[in-house]
Amino acid sequence: MTRYRLTVEYDGRGFMGWQRQPHGPSVQAAIEDAVLAISGEERQVHAAGRTDSGVHASGMVAHVDIDRPFTPFKLAEGLNARLRLAGAKAAIVAARFAADDFHARFSCIGRAYEYRILCRRAPLTFEEGLVWRRPAPLDIAAMRHAATHLIGQHDFTTFRAAQCQALSPVKTLDVLDMEMRGNQVIVRAEARSFLHHQVRSMVGSLVWAGEGRCTPNDVKSALEARNRSALLFNAPPDGLWFIGAKYPESVG
Amino acid sequence: MTRYRLTVEYDGRGFMGWQRQPHGPSVQAAIEDAVLAISGEERQVHAAGRTDSGVHASGMVAHVDIDRPFTPFKLAEGLNARLRLAGAKAAIVAARFAADDFHARFSCIGRAYEYRILCRRAPLTFEEGLVWRRPAPLDIAAMRHAATHLIGQHDFTTFRAAQCQALSPVKTLDVLDMEMRGNQVIVRAEARSFLHHQVRSMVGSLVWAGEGRCTPNDVKSALEARNRSALLFNAPPDGLWFIGAKYPESVG
Numbered sequence: 001m002t003r004y005r006l007t008v009e010y011d012g013r014g015f016m017g018w019q020r021q022p023h024g025p026s027v028q029a030a031i032e033d034a035v036l037a038i039s040g041e042e043r044q045v046h047a048a049g050r051t052d053s054g055v056h057a058s059g060m061v062a063h064v065d066i067d068r069p070f071t072p073f074k075l076a077e078g079l080n081a082r083l084r085l086a087g088a089k090a091a092i093v094a095a096r097f098a099a100d101d102f103h104a105r106f107s108c109i110g111r112a113y114e115y116r117i118l119c120r121r122a123p124l125t126f127e128e129g130l131v132w133r134r135p136a137p138l139d140i141a142a143m144r145h146a147a148t149h150l151i152g153q154h155d156f157t158t159f160r161a162a163q164c165q166a167l168s169p170v171k172t173l174d175v176l177d178m179e180m181r182g183n184q185v186i187v188r189a190e191a192r193s194f195l196h197h198q199v200r201s202m203v204g205s206l207v208w209a210g211e212g213r214c215t216p217n218d219v220k221s222a223l224e225a226r227n228r229s230a231l232l233f234n235a236p237p238d239g240l241w242f243i244g245a246k247y248p249e250s251v252g
Numbered sequence: 253m254t255r256y257r258l259t260v261e262y263d264g265r266g267f268m269g270w271q272r273q274p275h276g277p278s279v280q281a282a283i284e285d286a287v288l289a290i291s292g293e294e295r296q297v298h299a300a301g302r303t304d305s306g307v308h309a310s311g312m313v314a315h316v317d318i319d320r321p322f323t324p325f326k327l328a329e330g331l332n333a334r335l336r337l338a339g340a341k342a343a344i345v346a347a348r349f350a351a352d353d354f355h356a357r358f359s360c361i362g363r364a365y366e367y368r369i370l371c372r373r374a375p376l377t378f379e380e381g382l383v384w385r386r387p388a389p390l391d392i393a394a395m396r397h398a399a400t401h402l403i404g405q406h407d408f409t410t411f412r413a414a415q416c417q418a419l420s421p422v423k424t425l426d427v428l429d430m431e432m433r434g435n436q437v438i439v440r441a442e443a444r445s446f447l448h449h450q451v452r453s454m455v456g457s458l459v460w461a462g463e464g465r466c467t468p469n470d471v472k473s474a475l476e477a478r479n480r481s482a483l484l485f486n487a488p489p490d491g492l493w494f495i496g497a498k499y500p501e502s503v504g
Contacts, residue, residue, distance in 0.1 A: 091375050124343070
């Protein structure tokens with residue numbers, strides 16, 4: 001039995017999220033089906049993050065155990081050929097051997113997301129479902145100011161979906177940065193782990209501050225309320241991308 | 253009668269090119285249909301470049317004359333609403349009044365294209381049809397060397413499609429640059445005008461040099477042959493983007 005570490009890219013528009021669902025396509029099922037097709041083995045694929053329906057990934061990390069010997073190169077080529085045949089908009093962009101104690105989800109010590117906002121009036125031509133379109137420019141300074149209130153360790157109850165299964169609402173947000181690329185605003189969020197909908201809820205609130213619908217201080221008050229009903233806005237899944245996972249050097 | 257200047261973005265995957273075709277969708281027909289729908293007027297829309305099937309635009313410039321008075325803002329909003337209703341993957345990203353002597357095609361003194369190449373093994377997830385995927389890394393230095401032979405005024409017969417209607421094969425290529433963005437190589441080409449398939453034929457040849465399938469000097473020899481059969485490779489339309497048109501300050 002060999003453990004493989006995979007870097008996976010997928011277009012969330014074609015899936016009901018990472019996790020296998022009884023009704024509807026998931027990234028996990030697509031990859032597990034591809035593993036079965038090339039190895040004859042029914043294996044579970046584990047990922048660093050279980051993204052929601054409509055959320056994308058450019059750098060999801062996953063692992064899988066397979067008996068039949070493959071080089072990582074052959075494994076990636078075989079899985080990609082099967083994913084393509086199945087019409088799944090997902091690809092293995094890197095594969096390598098992993099140690100037996102490496103676990104894509106439980107060994108993970110850092111998760112990074114990007115949230116892409118495109119500021120323009122015109123409807124989207126290329127990025128429909130891949131960015132959140134806002135018709136007016138954003139005040140980045142106000143967004144940065146609002147973000148300073150969220151960075152660090154807090155009770156993020158306000159920014160947590162009702163169905164969130166985390167034991168505690170307390171999380172430590174390491175990074176919440178904004179960058180402009182042309183008429184796009186890219187929000188980057190990094191933490192050891194996030195609550196369900198936390199990034200989308202934070203981004204929705206930052207955008208409200210960036211559009212002058214609220215003040216940066218209102219974002220602070222929303223956080224301090226520790227109450228979901230105090231949330232300013234939950235951004236749609238469209239602009240959310242899982243971009244990377246971090247592991248201790250001792251595993252992997 | 254008012255003349256409007258439009259900046260148009262379109263996804264070439266949904267069209268048989270810019271120019272109206274008897275069989276199949278074109279960008280020109282999509283915009284002319286939208287003009288008819290909002291103004292009741294049958295008008296011709298003229299563009300700086302008549303791109304081929306599968307070629308994209310982020311900054312195509314076009315003009316149209318309309319009797320019914322619109323502000324440029326209302327015109328763009330109306331056309332975008334109609335394009336969206338028609339399911340056309342095209343959008344008016346800017347609109348303004350133009351002088352009566354402004355002609356998107358005949359006043360144009362410079363055209364800029366980008367050709368996007370993505371170097372990776374894995375099949376494409378997000379960029380299928382929007383970039384040319386090459387499985388191996390490219391030698392940018394070799395591509396730059398090959399490009400130096402093409403810049404300037406030359407007889408580009410080798411890089412011209414059989415069906416090209418230009419009177420002369422002599423063109424002046426002002427810019428042929430390469431830039432790396434992650435695992436993408438972006439080739440930028442600028443000239444007053446191009447022959448049919450010229451950018452794709454030049455890019456195909458540069459990539460052959462970048463992959464070591466030929467030397468930079470072979471590209472020079474191909475140019476000097478002035479013969480279509482000497483062409484090394486014609487790149488697919490997928491990676492080609494019309495990004496901008498230049499006009500004299502005196503018109504517009």
